[in-house]
Amino acid sequence: MLLQSTIFGPLFWMLQGILLFTFVIGLHYYFKDKNIELTIPKWLLIITYWLTINLTIAAGFTLIGEDESRAGIYFLGFFSVTLIIIGVVLRRFILKVK
Amino acid sequence: MKQKISRRNFIKWGSLASGSVALAGSAVAGYEAGKDTSSNTGWEREKYGDGQFFNRKPFETDEAVHDIQGATRRINYEENIFNRNRELFKLIYNKEEEQRWAFSDGIEKLPEPIKSYYQAHPEALSEYELSLERAKQQRVNWKDVKEKYILADAWSAAHASALYGKHGARFPDEPTSPPEEWDFRGIKHQQLPFKTPKHASELIKKIAYSFGATLVGITKLNPDWVYQGKLRGVGKTKFEVPKHWKYAIVFAVPHEWDSMYANPTYGSSYDAYSKLRWISGKLDAFIRHIGYAARPHIPPTSYEVIIPPLAVDAGLGELGRNGIVITPELGANTRIAAITTNIELEPDKPIKVGIREFCNKCKICADTCPSGAISFDDEPNQIIRGYKRWRINQDKCLTVWNTVATSHSRGCRVCLAVCPYSRKNNWIHTLARELDPRDPTGAVSTAMLAMQKSFFEYPDAHEFLPEPDGSNATYHNGPEWLRSEEWCDFNNNWE
Numbered sequence: 001m002l003l004q005s006t007i008f009g010p011l012f013w014m015l016q017g018i019l020l021f022t023f024v025i026g027l028h029y030y031f032k033d034k035n036i037e038l039t040i041p042k043w044l045l046i047i048t049y050w051l052t053i054n055l056t057i058a059a060g061f062t063l064i065g066e067d068e069s070r071a072g073i074y075f076l077g078f079f080s081v082t083l084i085i086i087g088v089v090l091r092r093f094i095l096k097v098k
Numbered sequence: 099m100k101q102k103i104s105r106r107n108f109i110k111w112g113s114l115a116s117g118s119v120a121l122a123g124s125a126v127a128g129y130e131a132g133k134d135t136s137s138n139t140g141w142e143r144e145k146y147g148d149g150q151f152f153n154r155k156p157f158e159t160d161e162a163v164h165d166i167q168g169a170t171r172r173i174n175y176e177e178n179i180f181n182r183n184r185e186l187f188k189l190i191y192n193k194e195e196e197q198r199w200a201f202s203d204g205i206e207k208l209p210e211p212i213k214s215y216y217q218a219h220p221e222a223l224s225e226y227e228l229s230l231e232r233a234k235q236q237r238v239n240w241k242d243v244k245e246k247y248i249l250a251d252a253w254s255a256a257h258a259s260a261l262y263g264k265h266g267a268r269f270p271d272e273p274t275s276p277p278e279e280w281d282f283r284g285i286k287h288q289q290l291p292f293k294t295p296k297h298a299s300e301l302i303k304k305i306a307y308s309f310g311a312t313l314v315g316i317t318k319l320n321p322d323w324v325y326q327g328k329l330r331g332v333g334k335t336k337f338e339v340p341k342h343w344k345y346a347i348v349f350a351v352p353h354e355w356d357s358m359y360a361n362p363t364y365g366s367s368y369d370a371y372s373k374l375r376w377i378s379g380k381l382d383a384f385i386r387h388i389g390y391a392a393r394p395h396i397p398p399t400s401y402e403v404i405i406p407p408l409a410v411d412a413g414l415g416e417l418g419r420n421g422i423v424i425t426p427e428l429g430a431n432t433r434i435a436a437i438t439t440n441i442e443l444e445p446d447k448p449i450k451v452g453i454r455e456f457c458n459k460c461k462i463c464a465d466t467c468p469s470g471a472i473s474f475d476d477e478p479n480q481i482i483r484g485y486k487r488w489r490i491n492q493d494k495c496l497t498v499w500n501t502v503a504t505s506h507s508r509g510c511r512v513c514l515a516v517c518p519y520s521r522k523n524n525w526i527h528t529l530a531r532e533l534d535p536r537d538p539t540g541a542v543s544t545a546m547l548a549m550q551k552s553f554f555e556y557p558d559a560h561e562f563l564p565e566p567d568g569s570n571a572t573y574h575n576g577p578e579w580l581r582s583e584e585w586c587d588f589n590n591n592w593e
Contacts, residue, residue, distance in 0.1 A: 026113015
């Protein structure tokens with residue numbers, strides 16, 4: 001098990017942290033180049049949305065990992081659609097609301 | 099001409115890649131959390147007592163946890179299915195032909211107290227007749243499925259060997275004298291002077307954890323939970339509850355998780371029962387060594403007390419629709435034993451964590467029970483010995499033990515496996531078990547149940563039975579270490 005490994009466990013979470021940080025930096029430049037001004041509440045919404053996607057994926061795969069594959073796939077399917085809808089609404093909100 | 103990528107674009111594209119890899123990382127972390135055997139509560143490698151991770155304090159209650167309706171009474175010896183069936187079995191297969199009893203002889207020719215019992219419950223007798231017929235067929239069917247389930251059968255037999263002492267070893271010993279003697283046997287030291295009952299309770303719990311208990315609770319012994327009519331070490335007799343049975347130390351362990359999920363054929367009752375015997379025997383010896391009386395009560399048959407309501411009183415959990423104590427940590431995968439003692443202990447309080455309310459609306463165990471023994475009533479509505487609760491049809495349940503694809507009658511346990519509370523200690527399930535009891539609206543449990551019923555797959559109840567009624571289904575696939583096709587050179591005819 002990768003995450004229980006004495007060496008790879010801590011490295012995995014460090015890497016995961018670096019990846020998330022890099023992603024947020026890239027997002028910052030993306031919005032800047034598009035001339036989209038982000039307030040703190042907007043940033044909080046985006047980060048919450050991103051974390052929710054991560055948690056949804058992790059939860060679905062947790063179910064798959066414990067031999068509940070059907071439940072995991074249905075969970076991912078149902079919440080992916082929900083998250084896509086929320087994402088579209090969130091995008092409109094961020095672009096339209098000053 | 100080579101197009102140069104700007105530093106800014108590099109960061110933007112790189113961050114997109116990072117985001118994608120991070121999502122994949124979440125998938126890996128989630129998958130590993132699901133697979134992680136350290137989430138197997140009671141079988142993990144944790145510090146003593148860490149398996150009892152749920153904080154019960156906010157959910158302790160002084161309200162009555164048993165719904166009393168009028169006069170209550172103790173349970174009679176013959177009301178226990180194992181006791182009355184043992185009596186009948188001895189009569190049907192008596193070595194002395196003239197003393198034998200056959201179903202054709204009718205209830206009138208049965209001796210008391212089982213005669214009166216069956217006069218009041220004639221359907222129980224016809225169910226037992228059916229059960230014996232099924233047992234014969236089970237032995238015939240076993241020849242066809244033996245290769246497939248041989249490892250599961252051997253694993254179960256290995257655990258059972260610690261219970262029945264067929265080779266001379268049985269720990270702890272069965273009582274051979276009255277409780278006033280047996281429970282005090284070998285006490286050489288003065289009673290250890292505890293600072294307070296609280297100190298005594300805390301120490302006993304720590305010792306029980308160190309012996310392997312996953313959950314431990316303490317309660318005063320309610321005499322209604324003591325059997326009437328038979329006392330180990332004395333025989334069939336009416337008896338008063340011994341004065342030194344003041345408190346009960348109640349402890350629980352789970353079945354091995356992966357085999358439990360693969361009930362009815364891969365799981366075994368004996369893995370948990372043998373652990374309970376081991377813990378009980380050691381705790382019994384420890385208590386007597388510090389100068390106090392002790393008497394273990396261990397399933398499946400070595401007891402004078404009904405253990406589930408004791409566990410409810412001791413704050414381990416709530417009684418579920420399936421007749422099993424459902425605990426926050428182990429769900430219905432909870433096997434319990436108790437020790438009655440005269441140590442002055444500080445009892446725990448019962449808890450209310452919303453399990454009863456969840457059972458009211460769930461009914462998954464009733465839907466998937468291959469015997470139809472579990473009630474579909476919306477609320478408990480049967481008065482049993484003065485207590486309102488859901489009734490389990492024990493006789494129908496036993497018939498399925500004698501039907502499923504095992505070598506002999508050794509249980510079914512499908513209701514343990516399918517219970518939504520029977521979940522390991524990983525982040526998603528522990529999040530649910532912490533959120534639900536704190537939600538006064540019931541919305542969390544409604545949402546959980548909706549997901550449970552829509553996303554999870556349950557075989558139809560009859561699928562757990564052999565052909566022609568079913569297909570020997572199991573709730574989950576058997577764990578690879580119990581699947582003989584993974585290890586043995588068989589023809590795999592069953593595939």
